[in-house]
Amino acid sequence: MIGCYDFCGHYEWTFEWLRKVGGHELVKAYWDEAIHHDSQLHASKLIGEKGIEGMKEYWGPTLADEGAVYERTVTEDVFRIDMHECPSKGFLLNNGLEQYRDYCDHCMGWIGPLMKKAGFVIDHEHNHCGQCWWEIRRKDDSTPASAPGTLSSQHDVRLRPAWKSPHTDHYERATDPDDKTAVS
Amino acid sequence: MLAADKVESPLPYTDTKPVGHADFYFAVNATFRFILRHHGEEALRKYWQDIGRSYYRPVAERWRERGLAGVADYWRAFFKAEPGADVEVIEAEDETRLEVRVCPAIRHLRAHEREIVPTFCQHCYFVNEAIAEAAGMTARVCGGNGCCTQRFMKRTTDLPSQNLEDIATAS
Numbered sequence: 536m537i538g539c540y541d542f543c544g545h546y547e548w549t550f551e552w553l554r555k556v557g558g559h560e561l562v563k564a565y566w567d568e569a570i571h572h573d574s575q576l577h578a579s580k581l582i583g584e585k586g587i588e589g590m591k592e593y594w595g596p597t598l599a600d601e602g603a604v605y606e607r608t609v610t611e612d613v614f615r616i617d618m619h620e621c622p623s624k625g626f627l628l629n630n631g632l633e634q635y636r637d638y639c640d641h642c643m644g645w646i647g648p649l650m651k652k653a654g655f656v657i658d659h660e661h662n663h664c665g666q667c668w669w670e671i672r673r674k675d676d677s678t679p680a681s682a683p684g685t686l687s688s689q690h691d692v693r694l695r696p697a698w699k700s701p702h703t704d705h706y707e708r709a710t711d712p713d714d715k716t717a718v719s
Numbered sequence: 720m721l722a723a724d725k726v727e728s729p730l731p732y733t734d735t736k737p738v739g740h741a742d743f744y745f746a747v748n749a750t751f752r753f754i755l756r757h758h759g760e761e762a763l764r765k766y767w768q769d770i771g772r773s774y775y776r777p778v779a780e781r782w783r784e785r786g787l788a789g790v791a792d793y794w795r796a797f798f799k800a801e802p803g804a805d806v807e808v809i810e811a812e813d814e815t816r817l818e819v820r821v822c823p824a825i826r827h828l829r830a831h832e833r834e835i836v837p838t839f840c841q842h843c844y845f846v847n848e849a850i851a852e853a854a855g856m857t858a859r860v861c862g863g864n865g866c867c868t869q870r871f872m873k874r875t876t877d878l879p880s881q882n883l884e885d886i887a888t889a890s
Contacts, residue, residue: 540739
């Protein structure tokens, strides 16, 4: 049986299997169709109907259940997460599992299209070591991403000494996993 | 988790949490549906066989080293970490048998009214058989759709092959 205890391991393995079968486009289609529109349809429904309030309802219990160490900062205009210990990437690192080129892309792979459909855009950065941050705003809000420490104060993951380790992948007002640039 | 703990676990990949998050069964089911929709039944069977031979290779290595007792140890640890599972692992002289009284995946998918891929239960046969083959064993599945019997035996030539009609359609 394929179980849920080590889900992140076979999930990551599956990305590479799909890439070999159908290339990058098949992996992107998987994140959108299988994860956004099927597996996580409850998230899609909540956020589509309730916006930022739905994000609070979805990510609160989900991240707690998964054992994440994170901080959430929410105003009327922005939903921010500072992920200090991603349970998903942490599982892969702890078990030495790496088949796919960048596991962290899967989050933008399904959350990006979900937010696009719900009318939001995403500023995001991940460092491939289990740390990342997200700021999600309505698409007609042109406010740029916050400077380190200004929105989530001491909880800002960018203030960690080893944040750039050695580089991050950065997204600006994005909804597509391919919209990233590397930052050293 | 200490490295020594990982060595002692019958599971090849370990987490800091004792039990997995059941909502991940949604993604497992959705993955099967996606592969089926895009590439068909044969591709889905190949996915199951490939994941058994590749991702679960460390499981096969342990089964090969420890025999049917290692199979039993693996499944006891496995189902202890799957939320909602009710499974008895029986060690007989010539086989290790799982009596799955409550399949945790089917249970959770049903509880959340998810549409279950009809061939969902076949994945247990194809994945198990791929792991077992690499360990010099073979696997058979009978039943499904929430409860089933799974058997693991030494690989011999006189065993009848798996009849897929013995595996129930999931719903």
